[in-house]
Amino acid sequence: MKLTVQIRLLPTPVQAAALEATLRACNEAATWAGGVAFEKDVKRNFALREHTYGEIKARWRLGAQAAQHVIKKTCDAYATLKANLKAGNLGRPGSKRYRKATEKPVAFRPGSAQPYDDRMLSWQMAGRRVSVWTVVGRIKDVAFTGSAEQLATLALYRKGESDLLVWDGMWFLNATCEVPEAPPNPDPHDFLGIDLGIVNIATTSDGEIMAGRELNRIRTRERILRTKLQKKDTPSAKRRLKKRRRKESRRARDINHKIAKHVVAEAERTGRGIALEELTGIRERVRLRKPQRATHSSWAFAQLGAFIAYKAEKAGVPVVYVDPAYTSRTCAECGHIDRANRVSQAWFACRSCGFVDHADRNSSRNIRARAWQLWRRGALSTAPAPPPRQRGGARRKRSVTASDARCANPAL
Incomplete structure (x- = not known):
């Protein structure tokens, strides 16, 4: 089963500034891509890449992997919006809340989470350090910490992407882990x-x-x-x-x-x-x-x-x-x-x-x-x-x- 383990980063002031600049650039690019998707009514990943990929790399100086994740994040936001509209979570069609959600493109806060894959983020579990791609270059030796259980789960079962985010000036990585399940009990007696x-x-x-x-x-x-x-x-x-x-x-x-x-x-x-x-x-x-x-x-x-x-x-x-x-x-x-x-x-x-x-x-x-x-x-x-x-x-x-x-x- 998939679990998310939240690890707190302990960056230096210089490292924190690089991370902040990266999140800001990625979310500005995602907001721009959201506008393009809304204007052209193109909200699928590969189709949206044709209209935004080159511009994102050139204007915001994002790497290839970061640009692809920005586009995918934008498409995922529209997919979530569509699901909420279909489920009626944003009111009935024609209501004020429904119109507010559908009459403008999606936008992202400057500190919204940004996904990282293993090409952009590497872990050194022994030294409790990570190496992170940023818009000013790759920064190494960013310290992280967590509870003993979190660190053990991370070391044994981490697999897939991690999300970089900031809350109240604190930096976190939400790492995806594939944790094995215990054999299900097929015959509970009660x-x-x-x-x-x-x-x-x-x-x-x-x-x-x-x-x-x-x-x-x-x-x-x-x-x-x-x-x-x-x-x-x-x-x-x-x-x-x-x-x-x-x-x-x-x-x-x-x-x-x-x-x-x-x-x-x-x-x-x-x-x-x-x-x-x-x-x-x-x-x-x-x-x-x-x-x-x-x-x-x-x-x-x-x-x-x-x-x-x-x-x-x-x-x-x-x-x-x-x-x-x-x-x-x-x-x-x-x-x-x-x-x-x-x-x-x-x-x-x-x-x-x-x-x-x-x-x-x-x-x-x-x-x-x-x-x-x-x-x-x-x-x-x-x-x-x-x-x-x-x-x-x-x-x-x-x-x-x-x-x-x-x-x-x-x-x-």
Whole structure:
């Protein structure tokens, strides 16, 4: 399987200036190529080369490999835009957002990532140095660092291109690695159901609850602080905002990694698979009150699901996705479905058989049961398709309620 290992570069000021000039030149060339592709309606790699390759090399002093990567990056951007338009991610045709995306060529920021292949970048793993092509010549002995696990993965499995990028003055290389997968478990004896939520980030069908109350309190405090700093609008306030802008996402990412690692390790230890809800389109399917929107939109549930999926694939643990409809209203003991079963955010009480349990644990048991039924039928998912857009931009109403939303709205 392919994994991306992020390595931090430690360039000297002279080396950093050369890298910055290279990124700026490559992205200026890519923006110009994007304009040519838009004007001539030529958005395929080899066709666009005929119109831009020579000009890019001459005007921006790029090497042959760099010029080809610039053109390919431009074509990839148009391919991504086309896919987003087709999926409806940029609104319906004719909407303001749709027109904004289609009526002008793609453009690249000066610090956008630039791909490098092995002709432009060489690694000296023993000395932790890289040699990088730049517009001012090849610079050697650029130091890099990373965690012990990252460096070991890089040394053993690096294969393919690497992306050079800069964030807040820090330089990174995102290296592609082909990591071998463990043999998949073809015959799990059961599944570990995982209910993802906002109040409780993840609840397993074993009854283990990984609460997110502390994280939510921190997020609320950070949001209030951001609002105050934005209102002050002073140079010092802007410096503090810039310093803190990625702190919350780093914290959430770290927590999600830890939860995913724990869940996959438990499933692997017990010989079980993992059952997850398919939450694609949850923001379009669920209507929330205004105070709840910021909390719901800032929760990285997709990131946590992706972490669980790739770690499970690496460990050979099967993952099954189920439709989340009514998992919060269904009794895990008798199967009775009733909205009134969900007494509160925390508790579930069946109106038919009287079964009482923690609401998220009850939902995770329903998820486990659905996954087991799917697996026995030879299926891997009952993921519902995203609701189609109607004319006028409105989403079609669905009769399903994702269990995710119940954490933000206990009435669901």
